[in-house]
Amino acid sequence: MQDGKTHFYVSVTHNLIEQTKNESTPFEVMVDDEELNQLKDLMKVLEDDDAYTLQRAPVPYKSADHDEATEQFSDGMTLLYSFLYDHGTSHTRQAIKSMNVLLRLQDTDYDDPGYENSPMNK
Numbered sequence: 001m002q003d004g005k006t007h008f009y010v011s012v013t014h015n016l017i018e019q020t021k022n023e024s025t026p027f028e029v030m031v032d033d034e035e036l037n038q039l040k041d042l043m044k045v046l047e048d049d050d051a052y053t054l055q056r057a058p059v060p061y062k063s064a065d066h067d068e069a070t071e072q073f074s075d076g077m078t079l080l081y082s083f084l085y086d087h088g089t090s091h092t093r094q095a096i097k098s099m100n101v102l103l104r105l106q107d108t109d110y111d112d113p114g115y116e117n118s119p120m121n122k
Helices: 033-056 068-087 090-099
Strands: 006-011 016-018 027-031
Touching: 006 033, 016 033, 027 033, 027 068, 027 090, 033 068, 068 090
Parallel strands: none
Antiparallel strands: 006 016, 006 027
8 A cells, every 4th residue: 555545456358356466457556445436436337338338239220330339338448448547557557558549648749840730630
């Protein structure tokens, strides 16, 4: 425990939050009690969204790219990975960065000269 924060190990795939590291928990975070509750809430929302998306999947003639269930699941996943990145160890942050799942971590080069007024910069 450091500064009121405790190490936890997380698996998004298996929906696990553990106090001991194992091969199923690749992400390490340091959180206090309130942040742990936020993490649990994010995991629960993602689990609920996953179940909803699964129910919508077999609906014929329904395009997945315009399905609110898919968008809801994607938004939940982004929030969860953002949380893990923000509270994660350097190893966790590097792992999430290498997954390329968070747009905010991508280098868009928009700060380079010439992009400010470009019609392609929308």
